[in-house]
Amino acid sequence: MALPSDGAICFVNTSQGRRLDLFEYQGKQLFARHGIPVPRGEVADTPEAARAAAERIGGKVVVKAQVQIGGRGKAGGIQLADTPEEAEAHARKILGMDIRGHIVHTVWIEAASEIAKEYYASVTFDRGEKKPLVMLSAAGGMDIEEVARTRPEALATVHIDPLTGFQAHHARWLVYHAAIDQGAQQGVVKILQQLYQAFTELDTMLVEINPLIWTASGDVVALDAKVTIDNNALYRHPELLEMQQSVTEDPQERLAQEKGVTYVKLDGDVGILGNGAGLVMSTLDVVALAGGRPANFLDAGGGSKADEVVAALEVLLSDPKVKVLLVNIFGGITRCDEVATGLLTALDKLGATLPIVVRLDGTNEDEGRRIIAEQAPANVVVEATMLSAAKRAVELAQGVEA
Amino acid sequence: MSILVDKNTKLVVQGITGREGAFHATRNKAYGTNVVAGVTPGKAGQDVEGIPVFNTVRDAVEETGANTAMVFVPPRFATDALYEAIESGVDLIICITEGIPAHDMMQVYTHLRRGNQTLIGPNCPGIISPGRASVGIMPTQVFNPGRVGLVSRSGTLTYQISKELAALGIGQSSVVGIGGDPVVGSSFIDIVTRFDADPETDLIVMVGEIGGNEEEKAAEFIAANVSTPVVSYIAGFQAPPGKQMGHAGAIITGSSGTAQGKKEALEAKGVRVGTNPTEVAELAQQALAAQ
Numbered sequence: 167m168a169l170p171s172d173g174a175i176c177f178v179n180t181s182q183g184r185r186l187d188l189f190e191y192q193g194k195q196l197f198a199r200h201g202i203p204v205p206r207g208e209v210a211d212t213p214e215a216a217r218a219a220a221e222r223i224g225g226k227v228v229v230k231a232q233v234q235i236g237g238r239g240k241a242g243g244i245q246l247a248d249t250p251e252e253a254e255a256h257a258r259k260i261l262g263m264d265i266r267g268h269i270v271h272t273v274w275i276e277a278a279s280e281i282a283k284e285y286y287a288s289v290t291f292d293r294g295e296k297k298p299l300v301m302l303s304a305a306g307g308m309d310i311e312e313v314a315r316t317r318p319e320a321l322a323t324v325h326i327d328p329l330t331g332f333q334a335h336h337a338r339w340l341v342y343h344a345a346i347d348q349g350a351q352q353g354v355v356k357i358l359q360q361l362y363q364a365f366t367e368l369d370t371m372l373v374e375i376n377p378l379i380w381t382a383s384g385d386v387v388a389l390d391a392k393v394t395i396d397n398n399a400l401y402r403h404p405e406l407l408e409m410q411q412s413v414t415e416d417p418q419e420r421l422a423q424e425k426g427v428t429y430v431k432l433d434g435d436v437g438i439l440g441n442g443a444g445l446v447m448s449t450l451d452v453v454a455l456a457g458g459r460p461a462n463f464l465d466a467g468g469g470s471k472a473d474e475v476v477a478a479l480e481v482l483l484s485d486p487k488v489k490v491l492l493v494n495i496f497g498g499i500t501r502c503d504e505v506a507t508g509l510l511t512a513l514d515k516l517g518a519t520l521p522i523v524v525r526l527d528g529t530n531e532d533e534g535r536r537i538i539a540e541q542a543p544a545n546v547v548v549e550a551t552m553l554s555a556a557k558r559a560v561e562l563a564q565g566v567e568a
Numbered sequence: 569m570s571i572l573v574d575k576n577t578k579l580v581v582q583g584i585t586g587r588e589g590a591f592h593a594t595r596n597k598a599y600g601t602n603v604v605a606g607v608t609p610g611k612a613g614q615d616v617e618g619i620p621v622f623n624t625v626r627d628a629v630e631e632t633g634a635n636t637a638m639v640f641v642p643p644r645f646a647t648d649a650l651y652e653a654i655e656s657g658v659d660l661i662i663c664i665t666e667g668i669p670a671h672d673m674m675q676v677y678t679h680l681r682r683g684n685q686t687l688i689g690p691n692c693p694g695i696i697s698p699g700r701a702s703v704g705i706m707p708t709q710v711f712n713p714g715r716v717g718l719v720s721r722s723g724t725l726t727y728q729i730s731k732e733l734a735a736l737g738i739g740q741s742s743v744v745g746i747g748g749d750p751v752v753g754s755s756f757i758d759i760v761t762r763f764d765a766d767p768e769t770d771l772i773v774m775v776g777e778i779g780g781n782e783e784e785k786a787a788e789f790i791a792a793n794v795s796t797p798v799v800s801y802i803a804g805f806q807a808p809p810g811k812q813m814g815h816a817g818a819i820i821t822g823s824s825g826t827a828q829g830k831k832e833a834l835e836a837k838g839v840r841v842g843t844n845p846t847e848v849a850e851l852a853q854q855a856l857a858a859q
């Protein structure tokens with residue numbers, strides 16, 4: 167079996183490919199549009215609404231925490247309710263729950279299924295092979311990782327040529343090799359084809375169903391939906407762009423999203439603005455080596471213009487923890503004079519008085535440095551190298567602390 | 569010598585009449601690169617600072633004998649431009665465009681790898697062979713002719729490390745930005761192989777970052793196949809671990825993709841890894857002195 171290499175890391179930056187994780191209920195809406203059977207359900211954001219939803223759905227329901235992270239069941243975020251009263255009580259407990267750093271703001275109430283078997287199905291982008299990888303197992307459910315570790319033969323996998331696509335023979339091969347129960351085979355083959363279609367048509371990096379169940383009455387149904395979208399393709403999916411609006415929690419991250427800036431919040435006090443994911447990551451590392459703590463990752467992007475620098479600084483300065491700013495620019499497609507102009511405009515507009523350490527190198531560096539030297543206020547200091555700029559920023563942050 | 573671009577390069581720039589295309593094509597030409605043509609549909613007959621513009625890449629290749637194409641076309645039109653470049657028969661395609669959807673690139677990559685043309689990028693700064701040719705967006709003042717082959721996933725880090733090398737009086741045979749996207753046309757292994765075969769490259773500097781496992785694969789490859797010494801830098805030690813949505817990533821555990829994991833994989837194969845750009849330049853200096 168080939169090894170996909172895109173495992174544990176999905177740090178949000180341009181070089182890793184920006185991604186958008188959807189909530190289960192959003193994933194299920196998309197699955198339904200692609201013909202994949204999902205249980206009937208409704209979203210609720212209060213216990214009372216959960217109860218009303220349970221009443222409309224009728225019978226036993228499952229109350230499910232909506233967070234963009236897996237393993238909700240194991241964290242107590244999935245509960246079975248026999249009555250609407252019980253659904254309300256579960257929703258009261260689950261809403262506001264913190265599941266590994268993700269606060270639950272909504273629950274999804276859906277009809278409970280009678281599960282005969284739990285399978286696992288996914289299509290993922292295998293970065294190592296640069297091809298889609300389809301995986302299927304008859305031993306799905308919350309312990310699928312354990313199964314894959316201890317009994318890898320229980321997981322059938324196949325890489326797909328992206329030019330010729332997923333064929334019925336791929337689906338048959340997977341179903342036989344995963345030893346899917348005979349009565350469920352036809353349903354699973356159909357769902358695999360629909361799942362692959364969803365994978366390509368929605369420009370996803372991952373579509374996963376765990377569990378994919380075989381019910382007592384013989385149907386194959388998707389009980390969970392994990393969908394990750396490639397942000398680079400959002401321009402051709404306006405309906406997905408809308409889903410994105412609802413998912414960002416942190417106020418700075420939300421502002422960054424509005425402003426179109428690549429930003430990840432960290433917990434230090436040295437605010438960092440750079441251009442190019444690699445240089446920004448390196449800046450974080452160098453600040454840490456100098457004994458400081460970066461407050462964020464912020465990539466103003468290739469070709470940053472004055473407006474983008476203003477937007478970036480607005481995001482940075484909205485974080486009250488930031489004591490010092492380190493602006494580290496090496497212009498290629500980015501032009502230093504435009505960065506300098508943006509910096510001055512932003513300082514003027516935002517009235518920032520905190521210390522700002524600037525390092526400018528690359529395209530139009532002389533003009534950039536001249537603009538800063540001639541026009542910048544006294545809280546802006548220029549350093550000649552990245553290393554000295556990082557050290558200066560860390561000293562200043564510690565000085566402010568003392 | 570040098571790799572990929574040199575005095576024999578005859579460059580056609582796709583998207584030459586756009587703001588960035590015009591700016592960088594002109595700069596490449598000013599550096600001494602033989603920029604023979606530009607392409608913008610509907611603008612045949614115009615010129616950009618003396619570079620003739622054609623409607624199609626095929627026209628440009630037929631008229632000027634271009635052997636290298638640089639793609640400066642916005643993401644929505646970039647895959648079309650890439651297929652057009654491939655079909656024009658040029659040997660080398662360098663795609664600067666950032667933001668091409670991964671599904672599109674999976675298809676382009678699969679198609680391209682069935683033939684024997686070379687693609688660098690997308691989402692890359694291009695290639696420079698100092699003193700010979702520059703194709704792309706690199707700030708040329710930080711590069712000097714020399715004997716180090718530099719290959720990097722990150723554009724800005726390429727400049728940073730070249731500047732650190734320059735401070736120690738070290739120049740480059742060629743500098744290749746392979747691009748930061750999940751699907752790029754050429755890998756570290758492809759470029760390291762070319763540098764290893766280049767008699768004028770005495771040392772290879774490989775600049776990686778978190779994500780994927782190309783650095784780990786390169787570590788194995790270098791140990792088994794490469795005689796030119798290699799030093800490395802990896803960015804992203806402070807990057808927060810990504811959250812895990814589905815199980816698919818974790819089920820089939822490849823490498824972790826972390827900076828620490830990459831550093832260890834490289835060091836285990838005898839490749840020294842600097843902790844910051846300045847230190848990498850020092851390691852390069854020591855390695856050159858040891859030869």
Ligand SMILES: Nc1ncnc2c1ncn2[C@@H]1O[C@H](COP(=O)(O)OP(=O)(O)OP(=O)(O)O)[C@@H](O)[C@H]1O
Binds near residue numbers: 278
């Ligand atoms: N509609 C339902 N009816 C019956 N049981 C359900 C239903 N939805 C979920 N379950 C049960 O709860 C378990 C966990 O649910 P689900 O897979 O949706 O969440 P999860 O824990 O986040 O998943 P994962 O572990 O894949 O990240 C399922 O394996 C299934 O046994």
Ligand SMILES: [Mg+2]
Binds near residue numbers: 307376
């Ligand atoms: Mg699940």
